Amino acid sequence: MRRRDALAAGGLVLSLSAGCLETLEREDAWRELVVDPPDGVYVPPKVDEMVSYGTETVDGRTLSLAATRPHSFWTVTGTDRARADVRNYHAIHLMASAHDAETGTVVPTSVTTTIRSRDERVDERTLWPMLSQRMGFHYGDNVPLDGDGRYVATVRIEPTSADVADGLDDRLETATTVDLEFDYAADEIEGLERRLIDADEGRGDAGAVEPMDDRDDGDDDHRDRLEELAESWIGTATSGDLEFSLAVIEAERGRDVLAVLPRTRHNRYPIPFAALSVAPVRGGATGRSVSLGERLGADLGHHYGTAVERRVLEGADELAVTVDAPPQVSRHEGYETAFLDPEPATVDVDLE
Template sequence: MERREFLAAAGAVGAGATAGCAGLFGTEENTEESGGEPALVEDRPDAVYYPTHREGMKMAGMGMAGDLSVGLMYSYAHRFWTMEAGGTNRVDIREEDDVHLMVTLWDADTETVLPVDSGVGLRVERDGEIVSTKSPWTMLSQNMGFHYGDNYALDGDGTYTVTVNPGSITAGLLGGYEGKFEDPGTAEIEFEYAQATRDTIPFETFEDQQGTEGALDLMPMDNMPVSTVPPRADLPGTVVGEGTSGDADFLATVIEEPAFADAPAYFAASPRTPYNDIPLPTMGLSATIERDGEAVYDGSLDAALHPDLGYHYGAAVDGVQSGDAVTITVDTVPRMARHEGYETAFLQMPPVEFTAN
């Protein structure tokens, strides 16, 4: 989508938070009388699982921050988990929380959701008065995939202005992304908020599926892409192996004589969630490639973005041959906050080992 077309689409959404999710499920409203969030399943698997419920979203508006397209959504305030040194930490809804604000950033040309590793700044104002300057968490959700979000207390019904300040993209920019996103600037989005409107957002509970392994489908939004990486069949190069670790799927591909790297070959590891192929940024990965008992590569895999590979971890290598022993080591598990259904996965992640095809 060209910038002019994107801005026209954003204008169609407008400042009023009335544009919702495409193809939404039919559900009841989540009013205070309906009881809020259901109780968590006690015996949850150490894997991706169906949550107790699903919430819809309202589109507040869209804008541009340099080369980055910006979407702002909101839903009910809800629990989530942050990553701490000893594991996960549950964040419960505070009495004053009104909404869960969510930000998605993407490249309009390739319709690819982009992670900003240094985080996103957010300023919420009403009538020129600052309501909040709390920065949202880097998050993973079964509804939205990769995004930035947190629970926020607002100042009643009215017109709000949200200034989104994307941080820098520290991942390597390869191919068509080289030279882009260097000066993102800020996006200013104005929207009308009313609690009565918020309470019409669909809310669905899952009595039979909750707590069982699996995942909800990603929820498409009008004029905004969902955060996925290419499936196996669409990865460039030659897929030389795959495996799982901590319930994450790993695909490894090798691109010979890459135009974007000064090397004979480029090795890319693409970790993603099961079921929906959502990328897993904020990891630390390294790899060893052995041939006839000798290491032909032993080093880090750096986070990178490429229009055809999406978000991945890669390194320039001399090549990978059939029969090579490949080990991908997870040095750091994903440090993203997680919505319900992901908080028990991607925590204990042993090495992924395979023999190259």
């Protein structure tokens, strides 16, 4: 085991006058529709349509590129967040999704883009890892372009930072580069549909909009697979907007492996780039915690895990899962206040 075409964004239409719509088309004016968001996942005020810039499969990884209007988002450093605002030179919000081609597993890694037009470099950057309620985990940023025309985006996907198993290491532990050509037209981006969500339909309330119908993250059935593969199924614990499924799976070097699948509560998205630990609890006293490593597997997809001695688990009444550092991923609206300081999640242990 080693380390490392238009897409309708959907939503609910808010009936507004033409003048109000024009006001809300201005970037960030619509934020006033949710003045005081809750501390957690909430239904955002709008969703935007996207345009596809193509998909390529190279070296066992599938890379998809898409764009929408430039918009603000929040970066996360430790437990602090900061808003990244739109600048007048931003032409698009560029989004890249990287998956294992065979299993659809999301790949936590570093993704850089170099954009050229007429053989001249227009922009080069490392994209932010991101979470959005429609796309789930992806990479993105607001980027400038040099007017309408044909562009070539060279996307470099670095080796994954997660531990890799189940034969994925031969295609996820090396870097790969993908070239995607796309045509940019400012009118097309400005004309993308923006659908506003009515307050009567939950705008600003705890909850989330539905994910894209064609999402390819392969995570809907990973909890079921964990339960099927488990030598001992432990259970599911919830803390705020996160769910943790726990099980003991196959032995590794003579020791059992405790696998933990964290997912967002509403859309069951994986949570990369977090720091998790687990500790046994007996008689109300919490024992020594053990750090969980980020992992990728053909059956379990993205998860966290560690080798443990079974006697430690059998001697516990409960297991407590702690988020030692929240996922270091940027957030689209609706996620910016979530997953920053969750309480430990506990689950009863019965391995007899």
